[in-house]
Amino acid sequence: MVGADGAWSRVRPAVSPATPQYTGVTLVESALDDIDARHPDLARLVGDGSVAVYGVNRALVAQRNSGGHVKVYAQFRVPPDWRPAPDPADAEAVRSTLLALFDGWAAPVLDLLRHGGTFVHRPLYVLPVSHSWPHVPGVTLLGDAAHLMPPLGAGANLAMLEGAELAEAIAADPGDLDEAVRAFEERMWERAGTWATITAAGLERLVSPDPTEALALFDEVQPS
Numbered sequence: 280m281v282g283a284d285g286a287w288s289r290v291r292p293a294v295s296p297a298t299p300q301y302t303g304v305t306l307v308e309s310a311l312d313d314i315d316a317r318h319p320d321l322a323r324l325v326g327d328g329s330v331a332v333y334g335v336n337r338a339l340v341a342q343r344n345s346g347g348h349v350k351v352y353a354q355f356r357v358p359p360d361w362r363p364a365p366d367p368a369d370a371e372a373v374r375s376t377l378l379a380l381f382d383g384w385a386a387p388v389l390d391l392l393r394h395g396g397t398f399v400h401r402p403l404y405v406l407p408v409s410h411s412w413p414h415v416p417g418v419t420l421l422g423d424a425a426h427l428m429p430p431l432g433a434g435a436n437l438a439m440l441e442g443a444e445l446a447e448a449i450a451a452d453p454g455d456l457d458e459a460v461r462a463f464e465e466r467m468w469e470r471a472g473t474w475a476t477i478t479a480a481g482l483e484r485l486v487s488p489d490p491t492e493a494l495a496l497f498d499e500v501q502p503s
């Protein structure tokens with residue numbers, strides 16, 4: 280059995296008692312469609328990549344996807360039981376909450392929220408860094424089920440790579456399938472542990488009481 284069933288894996292309890300814990304950071308995700316035609320000023324702000332603005336314990340990131348679609352992520356530190364509105368499906372109430380949270384920010388940045396469509400509430404949960412388990416014959420995990428971490432560009436890549444590696448290990452007809460899965464797990468744990476460490480530290484700095492921490496992070500990762 281391969282538990283590739285995400286953050287709230289139903290398979291995980293068969294190998295590990297770990298459960299995801301709240302990071303302290305919540306995202307509210309929104310999107311703008313057809314940005315070049317409908318919001319040319321915002322299209323220029325986002326450019327061909329993304330724009331990110333950092334404040335005290337909050338950040339606003341807009342990321343261009345294909346076809347003029349732009350994802351907007353409002354990120355902030357709130358308690359785990361925080362809700363964007365009594366009825367989270369009430370887009371106008373959620374928009375008001377977000378505009379109040381980012382009150383005083385520059386008008387073009389707030390326009391990303393003013394023109395956003397539906398809103399998705401995403402409190403960020405993680406598994407412990409370097410989560411692993413004593414090998415259980417016949418069961419393994421991969422992807423978020425094994426190593427849920429902050430969404431800073433690694434999780435989907437790891438899940439796809441692990442799926443391919445596990446398939447290759449099985450297809451190689453190793454004779455001892457259990458030993459092949461055990462070796463796969465060791466490799467996954469080591470690599471995922473590295474990324475969980477990087478992304479946990481990244482989230483602490485990107486949504487931090489000191490926004491210069493976020494800017495310094497980008498300086499550190501500039502290619503030489």
Ligand SMILES: Cc1cc2nc3c(=O)[nH]c(=O)nc-3n(C[C@H](O)[C@H](O)[C@H](O)COP(=O)(O)OP(=O)(O)OC[C@H]3O[C@@H](n4cnc5c(N)ncnc54)[C@H](O)[C@@H]3O)c2cc1C
Pocket residue numbers: 283284285286287288289306308401421422423424430431432433434435436437438
């Ligand atoms: C806002 C945001 C932005 C992100 N950006 C990036 C990024 O830029 N780059 C990146 O690499 N990663 C990114 N990630 C992380 C990425 O989305 C995840 O790491 C990735 O989706 C994990 O893949 P997975 O297959 O392990 O789990 P999932 O994508 O969660 O897939 C699990 C699947 O299992 C199914 N499932 C669950 N329970 C059951 C069950 N009981 N029975 C049957 N099926 C079940 C679910 O329906 C789902 O289809 C982002 C995450 C978020 C939240």
